Amino acid sequence: MKRNLLLLLVVLVCNTAFGQLETWELSTQAGNQASNAPTTIGTGITSGILQRGTGVTAAAAGGSMNSSGWFNSAAATTLAQAITNNEYYEFTLPVQACYNANITTVQI
Numbered sequence: 001m002k003r004n005l006l007l008l009l010v011v012l013v014c015n016t017a018f019g020q021l022e023t024w025e026l027s028t029q030a031g032n033q034a035s036n037a038p039t040t041i042g043t044g045i046t047s048g049i050l051q052r053g054t055g056v057t058a059a060a061a062g063g064s065m066n067s068s069g070w071f072n073s074a075a076a077t078t079l080a081q082a083i084t085n086n087e088y089y090e091f092t093l094p095v096q097a098c099y100n101a102n103i104t105t106v107q108i
Helices: 002-017 079-084
Strands: 050-052 089-091
Touching: none
Parallel strands: none
Antiparallel strands: 050 089
16 A cells, blocks of 8 residues: 555656746847757756757847848748758757656747
């Protein structure tokens, strides 16, 4: 009985260990920074990064991560072209060994 209760406790602790995995607080940023480290890192997560691709131009705008120069051609840009031209934002969420993450919502 004690073993089953211990197992149940471990399962409940593991299920509630993850909540908000990473956050980036940009209110103090200039907007034209190359990347941002997270300000909050959840249990089982290694510090990720938020950055823009080199194909977009950094533009100052306080409290943000701002860019200009998106889609430099007049024609519509496909996802493949955006990746090829480095016109994107990306973030990483590295999960540590022996941990799992079930991501159900991403808020931007």
